[in-house]
Amino acid sequence: MNQSVKVLSLSVAAAVAMFGCGKKEEAPKPAAAPAAPAVTVVKIGHVGPLTGGIAHFGKDNENGVRLALDEINATNPKLGGTPVKFELVAEDDQADPKVGNTVAQKLVDAKVAGVVGHLNSGTSIPASAIYNGAGIPMISGASTNPAFTEQGFKGVFRVVGRDDQQGPAVANYLISTAKPKTAAVIDDATAYGEGLANEVEKTLKAAGVKVLPREKGTDKTVDWKAVLTKIKGKKPDVVFYGGMDATGGPLLKQARELKIGAAFAFGDGGCTDKMAELAGAAAEGLVCSQAGIPVQAAGKQFLDGYRAMFKMDPIIYSPFTYDAAKLLVAAMQKADSADPAKYLPALQAIDYNGATGNVKFDEKGDRKDAEMTIFTMKDSKITPLAIIKSGKSLTLDEYAALGTAGK
């Protein structure tokens, strides 16, 4: 509610702002609002689920952007000679593709200069067509489905890795540690869950592991007993679940109740400390992956700022949305304009050292040389085991010694 009031009250100023830094960049500022100081407002959109079972992911991502914009505004930034203020327009897509498209259109109508998000691949992919049509660049800090950047849209980027990197990473870890003969793969029938599960299945099969027919739930399933019982009968050595922690927690708990002894592995959606809360003791020993560096390895400035501002630890991908927001602004500052058409080339060519290390984009908009991290649940905390960078496996300390995420 708060947000909409803020947006409303700013809309007058913003309308002037967008006009100013839009097409008529060179024109002298058309007699900026008489009483107010001549500060132009540039809106940056963020979209993620803020309600529903995975609202904690969405809020974490939004916090990253909020912190980034706060830090930037504190430096009194200027674009085209005028002081500017970056304003966050945060929207809730409820992790639902239909709602995602509605709020995407809302952001387009609000004339945001750039978008950080969405969170779920299932909402990012359809929404990207809307932003692309309006010429607004978007950077997702969490969508890992390969299809997101395979659509040929020029203004679509992501700062995390792809599931065709994440899937093989976690699958190869399982193959080398658990040495499975038979594997079961479950997903939540979303673009993200199914996509990641497909990649894991592909890698397992390529290594000669027998993979059972796919089992599915939905992104709201909490009763997995029937599915797990069926799997139990096939006696797999490992079970992989592509889905989020709100459904993965009950899944893991019920699996142990049914005395399924297999090793369990989840993707980034199930790779949070919340798993320990939802699954209890059953979560110990869970293997999971994230399509980026662990939050512990993020830059100190980010970590200190986040803890000071939100009085909590970052959950998972907030360092990435933090970087995404900073990338948008860095590109704008390079082009000296908040006009998407002007700063997009600068964004494509960017070479930026952020909280998650060095960011460069390839021609598709994927992050070059993205890291992958494998975790295990230890004493109710997800603990990084290995950071995979450029095909090499590093420990957290070895990665820190590289000093890439120094900023």
Place this chain on the structure above:
Amino acid sequence: MDILLQQIINGLTTGSVYAIVALGYTMVYGVIQLINFAHGEVVMIGAMVAFTVIMAVAGAGLPLPPVVIVLAGVLAAIPVCMAIGYLLERLAYRPLRHAPRLAPLITAIGMSIVLQHLALLVWGRDPLAFPQIMENASFVIGGAAISSVQIGIIVLSVAMMAGLTWFVYRTKFGIAIRATAEDVRIAALMGIDANRVIAATFIIGAALGAVAGVMVGTYYGIAHYTMGFTLGLKAFSAAVLGGIGNLAGAMLGGIVLGLVEALGTGYIGEFTDLCQWPLVGDALAERCAADGHAVLFGSNYQDVFAFLVLILVLVFRPSGLLGERVSERA
């Protein structure tokens, strides 16, 4: 065989919960022919209240056995839900007692939304992790695992169903309920306070719902403000399946639905694996050779079974499995 047994245990557990919730729908329907769509939300609030109390008691650090802590949660949830059940009847439905049938039905849907958002305001939008205080010991019987929570749910449900049956068929107040269900006006002429009886059915249904809410919370380890919706819908299906208005029907309907869901989810994948059927298997020979499977319907159809069964029953036996009284009601 052990897998079949396991699926039956799973089905009996969820079925018991459906049955207990279905009783709340069917009792109210039996007396005033209202489908109380807010009943699922009453169950959800039961789980939420129990969650708060269990967290508080467990957090206090008293050396109490886990069963006592959960019991404290249940004992707190029951009166809260009873109060909500009573208020629903008194404030929302009683003023509409003589209104056209559609008005209270829409009110019921409205009350469901009100309660859901009330819970959102009080407990927030995050899924609440039910504390794992019950030592969840699993016992293995014939290759199938059954946990202490599952045993607790099944035993408690059977006890509550037996208790309710005794209450309705063997006590004076139970006779009054049945008389009111038969005909409100005649019952009133015989000196029965119909308002009291109707309020009582809401209160009893809500108390059962509160216990069901705690069961669901401890069983799945998770509570959420939207959890009442699907649960309510399935329990309603169970009530219709058994014959709405009929107590034994609700119990049977719940158990049958739970079993159908578990067995359906467990076996539809194997049954619709096209590779095993000679004719289709040949057509898909290439895929079958590469993959070994070509499954038509998977376990994601879990939630569909409840409604599929409901449709089939309504087509072939519109009054439900045991519901000989529906025709005269409708």
